[in-house]
Structures are given as C-alpha cells and as structure tokens.
Amino acid sequence: MKLRNGKLITVIAEAIVSDRIIREILRLGATGYSAHPVSGQGSRGVRASLGERKNVRIETVVNESVADRILHLLSESYVQPYAVIVFARDVEVLSGGEYL
Numbered sequence: 823m824k825l826r827n828g829k830l831i832t833v834i835a836e837a838i839v840s841d842r843i844i845r846e847i848l849r850l851g852a853t854g855y856s857a858h859p860v861s862g863q864g865s866r867g868v869r870a871s872l873g874e875r876k877n878v879r880i881e882t883v884v885n886e887s888v889a890d891r892i893l894h895l896l897s898e899s900y901v902q903p904y905a906v907i908v909f910a911r912d913v914e915v916l917s918g919g920e921y922l
Contacts, residue, residue, distance in 0.1 A: 829889035840878035
C-alpha cells in the first residue's frame with residue numbers, strides 16, 4: 823500500500839457559478855472532481871436556491887502546484903463577488919487512478 827500526499831480543495835458555491843468553477847478547476851490541472859448539492863447557513867445568511875438548484879459542494883484532490891493555481895483563481899474571481907467559501911487541507915491518497 824502506498825499513500826501519496828495531496829491537497830483536498832473543497833468549494834461551497836452558489837449553483838449559478840458552480841459549472842464555471844468546475845471548468846476552471848479542470849483547466850488548471852485537476853484530473854477530476856466530485857460535486858453535490860448542499861444547503862446551509864453562513865456569514866452571508868441562508869442561501870436561497872435558484873429554482874430547484876441548491877448550493878454546490880465541489881471537491882478535488884490535486885498536487886500542491888495545482889492547488890495553488892486553483893486557490894489563487896478562486897480568491898481573485900469568486901470568493902468576494904459570490905457566496906463562495908474554500909477549504910484546503912493536506913490529505914493522503916490511496917487510489918488506483920492518477921490523481922496527483
């Protein structure tokens with residue numbers, strides 16, 4: 823068994839920008855992602871869904887250089903103008919695929 827070090831990037835975003843964020847994450851070097859509808863309350867209050875769409879939790883596991891590019895882009899383009907919060911943490915990955 824061999825674990826590889828990586829970064830787990832978790833983004834909670836308004837559904838209206840989730841598809842754009844996913845495209846950007848992939849463009850910046852992520853090889854995959856998971857996305858799930860979520861709801862909740864934070865510093866910007868309870869987020870109303872747009873139609874049937876709720877907020878989205880997007881997760882990707884990447885190497886440190888890709889993580890830096892993703893975090894920079896999200897910080898510059900999404901965190902302030904939209905209800906977006908981003909978490910990054912160190913993880914160890916056990917997978918048969920190429921994530922890092």
